[in-house]
Amino acid sequence: MKYAVVFLLLCSGFFSRLNAQAPIKPSVIAYYTGNEEEIKKFPLASLTHIIYSFFKLDGDTLAFIRPHQKETLRSLVALKKLYPGLKVMVALGGWGGCKTCSPQFAKKEVREKFAGSVVKLLREYGADGLDLDWEYPGIEGFPGHPWMKEDVSNFTELVRALRSAMGNRYELSFAAGGFTSFLEQAAEWDKVMPLVDRVNLMTYDLVSGFSKQTGHHTPLHATSQQKEATDHCVDYLLSIGVPASKLVIGAAFYARVWKDVPDINNGLYQSGEFKTMVGYKKFDSTFTAAEGYKLYWDETARAPYYYNVSKKEFATFDSKESIAVKTRYMLDKELGGIMFWELSGDKYNGGLLIEIANTINSHK
Numbered sequence: 186m187k188y189a190v191v192f193l194l195l196c197s198g199f200f201s202r203l204n205a206q207a208p209i210k211p212s213v214i215a216y217y218t219g220n221e222e223e224i225k226k227f228p229l230a231s232l233t234h235i236i237y238s239f240f241k242l243d244g245d246t247l248a249f250i251r252p253h254q255k256e257t258l259r260s261l262v263a264l265k266k267l268y269p270g271l272k273v274m275v276a277l278g279g280w281g282g283c284k285t286c287s288p289q290f291a292k293k294e295v296r297e298k299f300a301g302s303v304v305k306l307l308r309e310y311g312a313d314g315l316d317l318d319w320e321y322p323g324i325e326g327f328p329g330h331p332w333m334k335e336d337v338s339n340f341t342e343l344v345r346a347l348r349s350a351m352g353n354r355y356e357l358s359f360a361a362g363g364f365t366s367f368l369e370q371a372a373e374w375d376k377v378m379p380l381v382d383r384v385n386l387m388t389y390d391l392v393s394g395f396s397k398q399t400g401h402h403t404p405l406h407a408t409s410q411q412k413e414a415t416d417h418c419v420d421y422l423l424s425i426g427v428p429a430s431k432l433v434i435g436a437a438f439y440a441r442v443w444k445d446v447p448d449i450n451n452g453l454y455q456s457g458e459f460k461t462m463v464g465y466k467k468f469d470s471t472f473t474a475a476e477g478y479k480l481y482w483d484e485t486a487r488a489p490y491y492y493n494v495s496k497k498e499f500a501t502f503d504s505k506e507s508i509a510v511k512t513r514y515m516l517d518k519e520l521g522g523i524m525f526w527e528l529s530g531d532k533y534n535g536g537l538l539i540e541i542a543n544t545i546n547s548h549k
Contacts, residue, residue, distance in 0.1 A: 211515060212433055212522030213541055214385065216276065219529040220253075221260030226533040229264060231542035234272045236316045236385075237261055238527070239279040242286055245298040247277060247306055247315075255310075262311045274356060275306070278318040281327045286319045287336050296343045300350035307355055314356030315347065316385065321362055323371045341373045348380045356382045363388035363418040363435065378427050385524045386422075388415040389437035392501065394459040399446055399499045401453075403437040404486035405511050410454050414486065415511065419518065433522045434515055438465045438530035438537055440472075440491075440502035451481050452492035452499035460498065464530030465537055472500060482506070505540045512544040 214234040217224060224235075237258055241250050249255055261273045278286065289295045303315050320326040322336035347357055359377075361367060363386050378384065389403035391413040400411050407414040415434050422432060443457035463471050472478040477493045478500070487510045491500040503511070515523050523541060531538050 209430070211520070211545060212383065212524070213538075213545070214433060214522060214524035215528040215538070216524065216526045217261075217528045221257045223529065224261065224264070227528055227531065227536075228534075228539055228542070229268055229271065231538050232268075232271060233522070234274060234313075234524075235261055235264075235528075236274045236276050236524075237312075238276040239282050239318065240275050240277050241282060242277065242289060242299070245289065245295040246302040247275075247299060248302075250282075258310050258312065265311075272313040272356060274314040274316050274358070275312055276316040276318050276360070278320065280320050281330075283319045284327070284330045287322075287331045287333060287339075290319075290339050290343050291333075291335060293342070296339075296346040297350075299343070300346040303347060304350050304355070307351075314358070314382070315351075317343070317347075317357075317359040319359070321367055321371050324366055337371060337373060340371075341376045344377050344380050358383045358385055358433075360385045360387055363415065364391055364413050365417070365421075368418060368421050374422065374425055374427055378431055381431070383431045383433050383521050384422075384427070385433045386415075386418055386435050387526075388418050388435040389503075389526065390441075392441070394441065396459065397456060399443050399452055399455050399457050400501065401483065401486050401488040401490065402441045402501045403435070403503050403507075404483070404488040405507065405514060406486050408483070408485045411486070415514070419520070429519050430521050432520045433524050434511060434520060436508055436511055436523060436525040436537070436541075437503045438525050438527060439463060440465075440468065440500045443499045444497065446492070446497050446499040448492075448494050448497065451479075451490075452497075453481075453483070453490060455499070457499060463500070463502075465502070466530060466532045468502070487511075503537065505537065508537050508540045509544045512541050513548065516545065516548045 212233045215232050216236045216238050218238050241248050265271050322340040323334050358381055361384050392400035392402045404414045407417045440463045442460045444460040446452040446455050446457035449455050472491045477495045478491045481490050489504040
């Protein structure tokens with residue numbers, strides 16, 4: 186009998202060591218705005234989460250924006266039968282999609298009714314959680330949308346109401362601006378982070394469409410001329426005690442393009458006017474050498490960019506190379522994962538999502 190006990194104890198210790206050494210699989214999260222047919226063309230086995238975007242605040246209720254979203258959500262949830270590890274979440278808000286969030290979520294009764302409506306919708310459609318994309322609590326966001334300093338504490342109370350209603354059955358996350366004013370002013374990190382599963386850091390649009398100067402919109406590292414970057418965001422949150430396992434960095438499956446950019450420093454950190462956005466799947470037909478675009482790589486920022494001398498156009502984006510570097514950074518820092526805006530911009534085969542998956546699978 187004593188030998189059996191010793192054997193069991195030895196086995197227990199062995200398996201405990203195995204479990205302790207087993208790496209935690211990082212989250213790979215796709216925001217998605219498309220339809221139920223197109224999503225089937227992507228390599229969904231590479232994903233852990235789909236966040237279907239966007240839903241709206243209708244008075245005190247989480248609501249669909251358009252009727253067809255109901256069938257799309259049902260179809261997305263049905264994908265879990267083919268991909269058992271997949272989670273399907275829904276997102277509230279988005280850029281320009283949270284106009285009434287500040288005045289409405291200031292009211293306790295609205296927060297509580299909203300939380301109840303979230304649980305009702307998730308239960309009815311079989312979805313797995315909610316992502317809050319309020320841009321932004323306590324600081325200016327979409328032009329003309331109301332905001333006030335009290336939004337910050339009201340956001341905390343909203344998260345509390347949601348977690349209370351959702352329990353541990355459903356996942357809860359929020360999208361956070363990756364820039365300094367959001368990090369320092371828009372969230373009570375010590376109160377919010379214990380209540381959520383993760384924060385999705387929008388470490389893109391760090392040079393926005395409102396900027397009159399070019400720069401890297403989704404760089405990994407800060408430079409002497411650009412403080413806002415993925416590592417700046419992550420380092421700040423780690424320094425104030427946010428767990429690394431709850432930090433999800435963001436990647437961009439699109440380029441931002443500026444026009445009227447002078448031919449100085451290959452267009453980088455120069456004056457210009459924002460022109461347009463281009464999805465990754467259109468890069469090969471848009472940024473061609475025949476049209477005059479030349480590819481550059483900023484080794485400090487670990488970020489690519491195009492400049493076109495004849496057209497005086499500058500483009501900033503994520504490429505396969507920068508995506509791989511970001512993914513390795515996420516793995517080396519033992520962060521919670523990587524997310525991106527948005528899946529519809531990717532190629533169906535050989536795109537950026539596959540680059541993320543391959544980098545994770547080959548990491549040692």
